[in-house]
Amino acid sequence: MWKALLAKERFFPFFFQQSSTEDFRNIMEKILIIDDDEGLTHFLNRFFSRKGYKVQVCTDSLSALDLIAREPFDLILLDYKVPGLNGLDTLKRIKKSQVKTPVIIMTAYGTTETAIEAMKIGAYEYLPKPFDRKDLSKISYDALVINRQMKEVVRFPQSGGEPSPTAARGALSIIGSSKKMQNVYKLIGQVAEKNVSVLIGGESGTGKELVARAIYHHSVRKDRPFMAINCAAIPDSLFESELFGYERGAFTGADRVYIGKIERCDGGTLFLDEVGDMSPSAQAKILRVLQEEAFERLGSAETIRVNVRIIAATNKNLEEEVKNGRFREDLYWRLKIISIDMPELRERAEDIPELVKYFVSRFSKEYSKPVQHVSDGVMERLQAYSWPGNVRELENCIRRAVLLCSGEIIVEENLIAMERESENCVQGQGKEHLPENLIQKLDELITGIMKIANQDAHAKVMDTVEEALIKKTLENCGNNQVQAAKMLGISRNTLRSRIKKLNEKSYD
Ligand SMILES: Nc1ncnc2c1ncn2[C@@H]1O[C@H](COP(=O)(O)OP(=O)(O)OP(=O)(O)O)[C@@H](O)[C@H]1O
Ligand SMILES: [Mg+2]
Structure with missing residues (x-):
């Protein structure tokens, strides 16, 4: 039953997993699938079209490269063994013509090494075949968010220039010409091109993330990756693996090598959001990345060298956190080489x-x-x-x-x-x-x-929220229904009937 609940993509669309406003703008983003397996391309085509994406399919790499030279894409899924050029060469050419478009490599089992090789030359992620919808959904969703963050330029009025109060296509603007905002623009202008860390402070909703993205778009690293990670949104146990990656067998459930965000961000910019919530152990590792440009994947002794610029944001008073022993003082000073304080509205x-x-x-x-x-x-x-x-x-x-x-x-x-x-x-x-x-x-x-709801807004909102709530709680409780019901404050029978109802809906 649980499996059925998870498998049900239609009812649990991408938009529910979003983290910020602009993520709603997924309409008509374009996805290119390069694979000669008819069954798989049919499935992928349906999978993405149903979510509102425009999908194109190429069955060989040469025609795909031709298309890529003419048309921009938001995400590319590439089968490593597609007819035409070999996978590595295809990827190199794709990256040359569409440097920021994330490419997900689809590989056969047992070819992890090649996939990791591909990631070193700029693939976003790899998906060993056969993959399940959940992995496909998560990886492609994350890739599309990153694509948007890298391509959607954030403008700000530079060196006394006029602000742009009307919305330009394909760009966001930082708005406001008050003295306080002018100081912010001055600082962005001064730090953007330098390779130093920046710490952005300010209350929730003041524009910290927007400023981080503006710095990226105006930096010398603008053609390199930009990745964001929210230190408060991911449980401590998962945070380090997400950031530093892991080796196969590093812990129960680590059934493949996972390349973390730091490694994928080599040469680029990493945005550590809500940095004040980072665990002491992650703080120590980040400090090493900043000081020695080195880290290890979880479960590995091999030291990996990276060069990332870190922009951090927090709505906590970090000085206070340092005083109370919750945040490392050395890391605080290392991050705060330049700090920008966002004014309240x-x-x-x-x-x-x-x-x-x-x-x-x-x-x-x-x-x-x-x-x-x-x-x-x-x-x-x-x-x-x-x-x-x-x-x-x-x-x-x-x-x-x-x-x-x-x-x-x-x-x-x-x-x-x-x-x-x-x-x-x-x-x-x-x-x-x-x-x-x-x-x-x-x-x-x-x-x-x-x-997107027509006449059934109430049902759609309630069902979506309820499904997400139940799914998350079951996940947190290791799929134990008794515990989950307790955590939700409902009886086990009620929980069962809800799961049943959601399952039935998925087959409507
Ligand atoms: N000066 C501004 N001009 C235009 N839009 C802005 C400005 N400041 C913030 N916004 C918009 O407000 C929303 C919140 O901004 P943002 O996510 O950057 O805030 P934040 O400080 O990171 O908040 P939180 O601490 O809650 O994460 C975003 O949709 C952003 O585009
Ligand atoms: Mg934020």
């Missing part, structure tokens, strides 16, 4: 009109709505509000208002949700309150689901 209320204009323009395009601007009354309210969730909260507020707006002007009625939020947020400003970024992310998620 309430400290730069003069930027609100510009931000509103930018978000109205972006979302009206995204949702094909004729919305042009907000009424004077709305603007007054937006400027008077304290924005505990900072720009992320404002962004979501405008996104919702654009969706609710039926004409060209957003009126106060469209801000109903904000009114409710502001009541909650008055007491919600304390840091112990349910983290604002979680509330905001939930909001983004629900908005994303509603976008």
